Amino acid sequence: MAIRAVRGFKDILPQEIRSWHRIEDLAYGVFNTFGFKEIRIPLVEKTEVFSRGIGEYTDIVEKEMYTFPDRKGLSLSLRPEATAGLLRAVNEHRLYAQSPILKLFTMGPMFRHERPQKGRLRQFYQIDAELLGTKAPLSDLEVIWMAWDIIVRLGVKNVRLEINSLGCPRCRPGYRDALKSYLESVFQDLCPNCQRRSKTNPLRVFDCKEKSCREIMKNAPLMRQYLCPECTEHINKVLESLEVLDIPFVINPYLVRGLDYYVMTTFEIVSPDLGAQSTVAAGGRYDGLLRDLGGPDLPGVGMAIGVDRLLLLLEADEETLPIDLFVVALGLTARKKVIPWIGTWRRHGLRVQMSYEDRGLKSQLRQANRLGAHYVLILGEDEIKEERLIVRDMKTHDQQKIPIDNNLISGLENLIDM
């Protein structure tokens, strides 16, 4: 029985790698123009980073993390998201001291032990950006803008921005109480799941798909009615700036993030083409998180793009990487002559391949054709005797002979016009 990859862990095969590069390259470009700098952080952190950062009683921390003791008994976890670890690094290296505003991005795999399905793997990739040091609504905009830009510029059509405000530590408790007491009053009529959620994560009840729960929640109090003046002004300014930019959005009063650190602005970019896991990108404001991780009380806002999901929305890229020159050497003498030439051409940047097997001309030409070679160079006994080798243009079928002399290397390069 051959060994298979672990459930929920996938190989990214050569035929899909170009799409990955396309996404990553575009993201690098966008981040660069927005003035974000790259940071690379460990895949493993002390479990504490996530339990304190994301929240001890969130599903992610409670039942989805890969947590294990190291050889000395210290509890470690594979990162289930990027923000907590990134802020740990910011704090550890006092990066916030360099400038009042810190703009960072990172990309890489995250790990959550969930049941795999479409758009949900146990190792999945995120492109993540964080903007620290300001509460200004325009910083929310920047982060949303980048996510939107990356997704739209990749050619994804059918996406929608959903946005909401979760309030702040001043107004959220009042709302939470109101929601809780409402949920208590209707407790008997909620589905078992929501009865549990009403205690652990009341906002999540809004997400329930049960008809009865939806009906009940239509009369539930909404955060919007409880937002303090500052939060109201903040979200309004974010929405105004989105309008200025012509980024279409819908206000989703039920939008909730499953991580405890979010306050005020939260958003998702969703696509109906993804199946049940419809969120391509998401993020929000997390003032207070850095403080909770033991750092200074710096506000922040961030976003993460699900690369695997984004990939599901893209047209598959061509995998074939054409080559410039395929060298056919027939026989041992020819092979020996040809190898140093190949080395030179490769150092000059030409994409050159040869057959590793001692096959006939026909077979090697077939191989050259399959590889998409533009030119084929043929060197056999006749050519050695004649001291001229054959250069064949596979597209036009033209063939010509060029002398094997000191000018061979540059002569060929001129001929094939690279």
Place this chain on the structure above:
RNA sequence: GUGGGCGUGGCUCAACGGAUAGAGCAUCGGGUUGUGGCCCCGAAGGCUGUGGGUUCGAUUCCCACCGCUCACCCCA
């Protein structure tokens, strides 16, 4: 963790409970002893996911397990 669907050459899929499990694509070789693609011919490639059961006989029906997948849950 719960439920549905599906497991046959590398890939996409056939085969009423019946014979040596087939086809297309891909691979390799030949048709041209040194000229690719198209065409023709041929070769190689299978413990039909695993283990039980029913049957004279199971790829086919039943059960269990494993795997994949979609959905619930949750989230990027």
